[in-house]
Structures are given as structure tokens and as C-alpha cells.
Amino acid sequence: MATLTLDRPTAPQEHRDPGRSKRLARNVVLYVVLTIAAAAIMLPFFWMVSSSLKNNNQVFSVPIQWLPDPVVWSNYLDIWTRSDMTTWLRNTMILSVGVTFLQVLTGSFAAYGFAKAKFPGRDVLFLAYLGTIAVPWQAYMIPQFIILSRLGLSNTLWAxxxxxxxxxxxxxxxxxxxxxxxxxxxxxxxxxxxSEYGIWARIIVPLSGPALATLTLLTFVATWNDYLGPLIYLRERTLWTVQIGLKTFVSQYNAEHALIMTGSVLSVLPIALLFMLGQRFFIQGIATSGLKG
Structure with missing residues (x-):
């Protein structure tokens, strides 16, 4: 007697992407490398903050003491009473805001002429102007100082x-x-x-938010951290910036490293806050500044 056999339906087999595992492994390795790189970059900042809470003798102790013991919170009070930190921060802020405003204003207006206006020799003039970036400031530092001194601007913030x-x-x-x-x-x-002025002010500038934010951030940071310029032109103590003022904690035979680190932390805070607030525009401006059309 013949028997009837029925084949059971087989479950559908899952189709696995052979490259999925490789992509996952590659992403894991990439994130691990980026995490290690980020930690290496942040390590000096962590050491600076940690050193600002140490005693002076503990800053460069061997082996390195990563965590302060005891925590010396008084450094953040002593820096204000033992120095003109308020004056230095005020001067630094005045110069950083003023220079940033002027560079954004003049840079955006000149860029409009090179990008949108048409006149004979435009490209040659732009290349010549761009070539000044390759000339080091030390090459014309002395003539510049002489000119500003004869104009009566030396030893003033106007310089x-x-x-x-x-x-x-x-x-x-x-x-x-x-x-x-x-x-x-x-x-x-x-x-x-x-008019061309109206086009620049009412159309071009409002559409250039990311680029303006990028230029503002870069200029502000460069001016805030500038040391050589203020060192040459600002000789009175009441005109010093925070970068010059911190050197007063270094004497011929001793250096108060803990207070130097405390002042460094205070000087970094405005830059860190500015970057946190404008990082989205900064990344967008850098990413799109090279695009055309």
C-alpha cells in the first residue's frame, strides 16, 4: 500500500549581507581610534585644570600626580587678589571683540568685491593680496612698529x-x-x-551666516591668544592682556606654576564657551566654503 508523504514547508533562510560584518568591525575600530585620539588631545587640558587645583610644588612632581591632593580651591581666589586679572581680561576682551568686528566687516566687504564685482585685474589683485599670507610677520614687524610709533599709536590698544x-x-x-x-x-x-552696497548688506551677508560665524570664531581665538603683538606694543601694565599678564608669575628664580595654570584655565573658558555655542556654524562654514555653484 502506497503512503502519501507531504513535504513540510521550510522556513525562509535569512539573507545576510557579507559586507555588514566588515563594515561593523571597521566602524568599531574607527570609533576606538577616534576615542583614543580625542583622549590624547584632551589630556593636556585635563592636566592644566588639575594643576590649577594643586600646590605649587605638586605641579611638576615626579611621578605625575594627575589628581590634586589636597584640592587647593584658593588658587581661584588668589589669582584675582595677587594680580590685575580683571584688567587683563578686560583688555583682552576689548581687543578680541574689536579686531573680530573689524576683520569680519572688512573681510566680508572686500570678499564681495573679489567674488561678485567685475573689474580689470581682479584675479591678479586677489592673488597678490592672498600672497601676503605667505609673508611672515617678522619680515615687516620693525617697519610696522616704526610707522605706528610715529603715528602716536604705540603703547595704546589702538595699535x-x-x-x-x-x-x-x-x-x-x-x-x-x-x-x-x-x-x-x-x-x-x-x-x-x-546698489552694490545694498546687495552686500541685504542679500549676501544674511545668506553667509556659517562663513561669518567661522571667521568670527577663528579671528576671536587668534586675537585672544596673541602674545607677540601685545608684548611689543603694550608696555604699560594697565594695557596688558591676559597672555602677557601671566608672565608676571614667573620671576628670575621662581615660578608660581599653580597660579599660571589657574590663569590659563580662566583664559581658556571664554574660548571654550564660544566654540560650544558656535560649533555647528563653524563646521558648516568650513564644509561649505570650498563649494561653488
Whole structure:
């Protein structure tokens, strides 16, 4: 007698992507490497903050003492009473805000001329202006100092403001971003009777938020951390910036390293806060400044 056999339905087999495991492993390795790199970058900052809470003799102790014991919170009080930190921070803020405003204003306006205006020799002039980036400041530092001294600007905050009011890097950065803005917008504004100044102020600048934020952040950080310029032109103690003022804790035979680290932490805080607030615009501005069309 014949028997009837029924085949049981087999469960569908899962189709696995052979490259998925490789991509997962590659991503894991990438994140591990990036984590190690980030930790290595942040290690000096951690050591600076830790050293600001130590006694002076513990800062460079061997072996390195990563965690302060005891924690000396009084360093953050002593730095204000034993130095003119308030004056130094005020001068640094005045110069950083002033230079940043001037460079953003002049850089964005000059970049508009190079990017949107058409005149004979425009490209040659731009290359010549851009070539000034390759000239080190030490090459023309002495003639510049003589000129500013004869103008009566030496030993004043105006010296730093005049020196850094213009920057070729800012013009280059803004020009690259302006070229990504469609020319049809400017042409339509000209047809409507808007002047070049109006096109720059009412159309181009409002569309350039990421690039302006990038230039603002870079200029502010560079001016805040500048040491050589204020050292040359600002000789009175009441005009010093925080970078110059910290050297008063270093004498011929001794250095108060703990207070130096405390002042360094205080000087880094505004930069860190500014970057945290504007990092989205900073990344977007850097990523799009090289695009055209």
C-alpha cells in the first residue's frame, strides 16, 4: 500500500549581507581610534585644570600626580587678589571683540568685491593680496612698529586694532563662500535698482551666516591668544592682556606654576564657551566654503 508523504514547508533562510560584518568591525575600530585620539588631545587640558587645583610644588612632581591632593580651591581666589586679572581680561576682551568686528566687516566687504564685482585685474589683485599670507610677520614687524610709533599709536590698544583690522585669510574664506551663492540673486537685485552696497548688506551677508560665524570664531581665538603683538606694543601694565599678564608669575628664580595654570584655565573658558555655542556654524562654514555653484 502506497503512503502519501507531504513535504513540510521550510522556513525562509535569512539573507545576510557579507559586507555588514566588515563594515561593523571597521566602524568599531574607527570609533576606538577616534576615542583614543580625542583622549590624547584632551589630556593636556585635563592636566592644566588639575594643576590649577594643586600646590605649587605638586605641579611638576615626579611621578605625575594627575589628581590634586589636597584640592587647593584658593588658587581661584588668589589669582584675582595677587594680580590685575580683571584688567587683563578686560583688555583682552576689548581687543578680541574689536579686531573680530573689524576683520569680519572688512573681510566680508572686500570678499564681495573679489567674488561678485567685475573689474580689470581682479584675479591678479586677489592673488597678490592672498600672497601676503605667505609673508611672515617678522619680515615687516620693525617697519610696522616704526610707522605706528610715529603715528602716536604705540603703547595704546589702538595699535593692535589698526594692525589686525584687515586679514587676507578672512577675505579668502568669505570669497569662497560668496561664490557658492547664485549670481542670479545679485542680478535680480541690480535690476530692482539696489546698489552694490545694498546687495552686500541685504542679500549676501544674511545668506553667509556659517562663513561669518567661522571667521568670527577663528579671528576671536587668534586675537585672544596673541602674545607677540601685545608684548611689543603694550608696555604699560594697565594695557596688558591676559597672555602677557601671566608672565608676571614667573620671576628670575621662581615660578608660581599653580597660579599660571589657574590663569590659563580662566583664559581658556571664554574660548571654550564660544566654540560650544558656535560649533555647528563653524563646521558648516568650513564644509561649505570650498563649494561653488
Amino acid at each position: 593692535i586694532l589698526v594692525l589686525q583690522a584687515f586679514g587676507a585669510f578672512g577675505v579668502f574664506l568669505m570669497k569662497q563662500y560668496y561664490e557658492s551663492i547664485p549670481e542670479e540673486l545679485s542680478e535680480a537685485a541690480r535690476i530692482d535698482g539696489l
